[in-house]
Amino acid sequence: xxxxxxxxxxxxxxxxxxxxxxxxxxxxxxxxxxxxxxxxxxxxxxxxxxxxxxxxxxxxxxxxxxxxxxxxxxxxxxxxxxxxxxxxxxxxxxxxxxxxxxxxxxxxxxxxxxxxxxxxxxxxxxxxxxxxxxxxxxxxxxxxxxxxxxxxxxxxxxxxxxxxxxxxxxxxxxxxxxxxxxxxxxxxxxxxxxxxxxxxxxxxxxxxxxxxxxxxxxxxxxxxxxxxxxxxxxxxxxxxxxxxxxxxxxxxxxxxxxxxxxxxxxxxxxxxxxxxxxxxxxxxxxxxxxxxxxxxxxxxxxxxxxxxxxxxxxxxxxxx
Amino acid sequence: xxxxxxxxxxxxxxxxxxxxxxxxxxxxxxxxxxxxxxxxxxxxxxxxxxxxxxxxxxxxxxxxxxxxxxxxxxxxxxxxxxxxxxxxxxxxxxxxxxxxxxxxxxxxxxxxxxxxxxxxxxxxxxxxxxxxxxxxxxxxxxxxxxxxxxxxxxxxxxxxxxxxxxxxxxxxxxxxxxxxxxxxxxxxxxxxxxxxxxxxxxxxxxxxxxxxxxxxxxxxxxxxxxxxxxxxxxxxxxxxxxxxxxxxxxxxxxxxxxxxxxxxxxxxxxxxxxxxxxxxxxxxxxxxxxxxxxxxxxxxxxxxxxxxxxxxxxxxxxxxxxxxxxxxxxxxxxxxxxxxxxxxxxxxxxxxxxxxxxxxxxxxxxxxxxxxxxxxxxxxxxxxxxxxxxxxxxxxxxxxxxxxxxxxxxxxxxxxxxxxxxxxxxxxxxxxxxxxxxxxxxxxxxxxxxxxxxxxxxxxxxxxxxxxxxxxxxxxxxxxxxxxxxxxxxxxxxxxxxxxxxxxxxxxxxxxxxxxxxxxxxxxxxxxxxxxxxxxxxxxxxxxxxxxxxxxxxxxxxxxxxxxxxxxxxxxxxxxxxxxxxxxxxxxxxxxxxxxxxxxxxxxxxxxxxxxxxxxxxxxxxxxxxxxxxxxxxxxxxxxxxxxxxxxxxxxxxxxxxx
Numbered sequence: 020x021x022x023x024x025x026x027x028x029x030x031x032x033x034x035x036x037x038x039x040x041x042x043x044x045x046x047x048x049x050x051x052x053x054x055x056x057x058x059x060x061x062x063x064x065x066x067x068x069x070x071x072x073x074x075x076x077x078x079x080x081x082x083x084x085x086x087x088x089x090x091x092x093x094x095x096x097x098x099x100x101x102x103x104x105x106x107x108x109x110x111x112x113x114x115x116x117x118x119x120x121x122x123x124x125x126x127x128x129x130x131x132x133x134x135x136x137x138x139x140x141x142x143x144x145x146x147x148x149x150x151x152x153x154x155x156x157x158x159x160x161x162x163x164x165x166x167x168x169x170x171x172x173x174x175x176x177x178x179x180x181x182x183x184x185x186x187x188x189x190x191x192x193x194x195x196x197x198x199x200x201x202x203x204x205x206x207x208x209x210x211x212x213x214x215x216x217x218x219x220x221x222x223x224x225x226x227x228x229x230x231x232x233x234x235x236x237x238x239x240x241x242x243x244x245x246x247x248x249x250x251x252x253x254x255x256x257x258x259x260x261x262x263x264x265x266x267x268x269x270x271x272x273x274x275x276x277x278x279x280x281x282x283x284x285x286x287x288x289x290x291x292x293x294x295x296x297x298x299x300x301x302x303x304x305x306x307x308x309x310x311x312x313x314x315x316x317x318x319x320x321x322x323x324x325x326x327x328x329x330x331x332x333x334x335x336x337x338x339x
Numbered sequence: 340x341x342x343x344x345x346x347x348x349x350x351x352x353x354x355x356x357x358x359x360x361x362x363x364x365x366x367x368x369x370x371x372x373x374x375x376x377x378x379x380x381x382x383x384x385x386x387x388x389x390x391x392x393x394x395x396x397x398x399x400x401x402x403x404x405x406x407x408x409x410x411x412x413x414x415x416x417x418x419x420x421x422x423x424x425x426x427x428x429x430x431x432x433x434x435x436x437x438x439x440x441x442x443x444x445x446x447x448x449x450x451x452x453x454x455x456x457x458x459x460x461x462x463x464x465x466x467x468x469x470x471x472x473x474x475x476x477x478x479x480x481x482x483x484x485x486x487x488x489x490x491x492x493x494x495x496x497x498x499x500x501x502x503x504x505x506x507x508x509x510x511x512x513x514x515x516x517x518x519x520x521x522x523x524x525x526x527x528x529x530x531x532x533x534x535x536x537x538x539x540x541x542x543x544x545x546x547x548x549x550x551x552x553x554x555x556x557x558x559x560x561x562x563x564x565x566x567x568x569x570x571x572x573x574x575x576x577x578x579x580x581x582x583x584x585x586x587x588x589x590x591x592x593x594x595x596x597x598x599x600x601x602x603x604x605x606x607x608x609x610x611x612x613x614x615x616x617x618x619x620x621x622x623x624x625x626x627x628x629x630x631x632x633x634x635x636x637x638x639x640x641x642x643x644x645x646x647x648x649x650x651x652x653x654x655x656x657x658x659x660x661x662x663x664x665x666x667x668x669x670x671x672x673x674x675x676x677x678x679x680x681x682x683x684x685x686x687x688x689x690x691x692x693x694x695x696x697x698x699x700x701x702x703x704x705x706x707x708x709x710x711x712x713x714x715x716x717x718x719x720x721x722x723x724x725x726x727x728x729x730x731x732x733x734x735x736x737x738x739x740x741x742x743x744x745x746x747x748x749x750x751x752x753x754x755x756x757x758x759x760x761x762x763x764x765x766x767x768x769x770x771x772x773x774x775x776x777x778x779x780x781x782x783x784x785x786x787x788x789x790x791x792x793x794x795x796x797x798x799x800x801x802x803x804x805x806x807x808x809x810x811x812x813x814x815x816x817x818x819x820x821x822x823x824x825x826x827x828x829x830x831x832x833x834x835x836x837x838x839x840x841x842x843x844x845x846x847x848x849x850x851x852x853x854x855x856x857x858x859x860x861x862x863x864x865x866x867x868x869x870x871x872x873x874x875x876x877x878x879x880x881x882x883x884x885x886x887x888x889x890x891x892x893x894x895x896x897x898x899x900x901x902x903x904x905x906x907x908x909x910x911x912x913x914x915x916x917x918x919x920x921x922x923x924x925x926x927x928x929x930x931x932x933x934x935x936x937x938x939x940x941x942x943x944x945x946x947x948x949x950x951x952x953x954x955x956x957x958x959x960x961x962x963x964x965x966x967x968x969x970x971x972x973x974x975x976x977x978x979x980x981x982x983x984x985x986x987x988x989x990x991x992x993x994x995x996x997x998x
Binding site: 065093125133 | 750875
């Protein structure tokens with residue numbers, strides 16, 4: 020439950036922080052911190068324009084997309100607490116739930132019959148689907164290390180793991196950040212600032228959506244961002260041992276509650292840090308050439324395979 | 340009840356009588372035959388079999404071969420039920436589908452072959468002896484060959500059908516080799532003798548023979564070259580049956596062999612896993628490149644065979660390293676996927692047939708905008724696509740989930756080789772899953788959505804109820820697997836208990852996970868429905884305007900500017916270049932062409948494996964063989980000389996005691 024609330028809050032603030040970082044770094048005044056939320060409210064109140072070419076698919080796709088993200092959200096845990104629904108193999112469900120949203124967004128873009136949107140859908144489909152193996156192998160390696168197949172238990176074991184496993188967490192954090200960037204169509208795969216339809220990926224795919232639907236999609240995308248942030252943050256929200264010892268000196272304080280407060284603080288801090296990192300990296304980075312993108316994505320898979328072998332080494336399995 | 344005798348009577352007397360039936364009622368007659376056959380076999384399973392999970396019968400009336408054992412165990416039962424279900428649906432579909440077919444001879448052949456195909460497939464599932472097994476296997480191949488020939492007036496069809504027949508025979512040669520070795524070594528040709536053989540001999544080479552033999556039917560990688568072309572010419576109801584259940588008999592054969600394997604588990608498992616991975620990835624990449632819906636579906640079957648093979652490989656590896664959870668999840672995932680694939684692939688072939696019926700083409704580049712004209716077919720195809728991509732809450736996810744959890748389970752407690760094998764499996768499954776979505780968004784999105792690209796697509800109409808009804812029934816089954824998986828997992832668990840120790844424990848353990856998945860599926864549906872209702876209310880309140888699609892400032896958009904199948908796949912083509920050969924036929928405009936005339940542009944996708952491994956060697960062989968063509972002069976005199984020479988040589992050899 021906590022993860023749900025936290026992710027909802029961070030989702031609303033995340034893009035704001037990101038944009039603020041970018042405008043500060045480029046010396047602009049830029050939009051305000053809460054502009055994203057204002058935009059969302061405006062979109063939810065605006066009327067819609069539908070193309071006459073479109074069919075029923077175009078109408079239901081944004082709802083399915085949003086619903087799929089909500090479903091993915093439900094299995095994401097917070098620190099060592101369960102998500103709302105947690106079961107063995109829930110991360111498989113997580114990926115496939117997100118995939119069903121992608122499926123509908125892609126066909127809704129094709130529904131408009133616009134060549135631009137077909138192009139955007141095609142690119143987004145290819146990128147976000149090629150990235151799936153990286154995610155599977157990453158979480159698969161951790162599930163091998165922890166001996167469990169649900170998100171919550173994987174994180175729980177990682178927090179009581181050794182220093183070597185923390186080292187892996189750092190690499191995994193890097194890969195997860197990159198996967199998050201690709202899944203949400205940010206640099207270096209896609210540049211949300213671009214103004215030419217031919218070079219867009221995600222923006223051009225949702226070109227014909229308007230009003231409430233566009234609001235749903237925008238909110239869904241920031242939720243997805245926050246979900247990936249939460250997946251990264253969960254690796255690191257374990258408070259340092261010294262701090263725990265220090266707290267336990269004060270018996271009058273409710274230990275569990277305080278620990279939770281610290282964890283929430285760390286979580287928000289990491290999410291904030293992530294948004295700033297994304298902002299900074301986007302300010303100083305150019306997008307990759309379109310045909311090099313698959314290479315970047317396959318590199319991520321390669322790094323995940325390295326993590327897999329790292330796990331094998333930690334578990335001392337290289338004895339034939 | 341001696342069902343085998345009844346089945347033979349059916350073939351000999353009832354099926355050929357379709358010739359006498361007036362043309363209008365032929366399809367109903369054939370449907371009746373399918374129903375009778377299905378009733379006979381299903382009745383046995385329900386009454387006799389479910390009492391003690393076993394049914395046995397011996398017939399002694401076939402003079403040449405001797406006694407034949409007929410036995411139905413859980414593995415046969417699940418295949419028999421599947422065959423019956425898909426055949427009834429396909430037969431029902433053919434009533435509507437073949438309505439306009441006027442060629443009476445073609446119809447007769449089609450219906451006879453169709454019924455014979457079903458009966459032969461059912462018998463294959465019951466026989467326990469290799470010799471009759473191979474004979475019936477041949478009958479099945481031949482019946483399907485006749486079904487491919489439905490359109491025999493076209494030269495292309497005949498060529499494709501012959502190619503199919505030859506490849507099936509090559510497969511049988513390998514099976515025959517295996518059986519002959521078996522006969523020599525054990526003096527017996529029953530399935531039990533395989534067990535005795537495996538106990539005393541090396542297991543892997545024998546398995547390899549069976550793998551190649553069954554691999555031709557299954558379409559594992561180098562043996563897949565018949566797949567694409569064949570499915571693009573057969574009638575849709577036949578394609579559904581062939582891809583849905585006939586191919587799966589290869590899986591049946593493989594499982595029968597795997598049941599008896601005694602050693603070499605790890606090699607066999609890794610071999611299966613790697614072959615399946617290559618097959619699956621190759622299949623889905625080729626599927627993406629196709630612009631013909633049926634070809635795309637055919638290659639997607641190859642991909643699904645890959646998934647099934649990964650499951651089987653996992654199962655065998657699990658046996659090898661003593662990880663029974665892995666073995667259980669692998670085998671049951673594979674079996675459940677066999678069932679699931681037979682459902683959604685036949686569904687997709689049916690709707691591809693509906694598209695063909697309505698527009699006269701299955702070329703994606705000539706379709707578009709069908710969703711508005713054919714609402715039912717559109718929704719059916721969408722559900723089929725979602726299921727084949729393995730998306731929750733539909734049935735495909737259930738089996739893929741089993742496989743994924745098997746891999747993750749197996750990674751926990753085994754040794755290095757199997758772990759790396761499982762990593763390959765995980766990589767393959769996730770890559771295949773992603774690319775399947777890429778493929779089916781292409782097929783569905785470009786043929787059903789957007790603006791119609793040709794007049795034929797513009798004038799499409801919904802097909803008749805005979806064609807829709809079976810598809811709706813299949814969809815109900817698909818949903819039932821997605822939402823009530825317990826029933827199916829129970830049956831699959833019974834089958835796997837013959838393969839894996841302690842299977843019942845794992846079955847119960849897996850019930851929980853399956854229930855969670857179906858629960859999540861239901862929650863998902865509920866969430867989407869709630870969001871959609873809220874959204875619709877809000878949208879209505881805020882006001883709706885309608886207009887043309889935003890053309891990014893361009894004011895004269897044209898239907899042909901839409902993304903086509905070729906352009907959708909173009910970006911991917913650069914990635915797939917090592918695997919797929921794409922040729923384009925186009926003469927460029929030259930500088931001295933002041934007024935360029937209209938010109939054509941054509942792209943062609945070729946199967947690289949087929950080209951390099953089949954066509955090139957055949958061409959080479961032909962070159963050599965043609966050198967000897969002079970021998971065949973056509974004159975009787977020279978043939979007489981050959982005979983004389985032959986006798987002379989024979990005489991000389993014996994005279995000098997060379998032999």
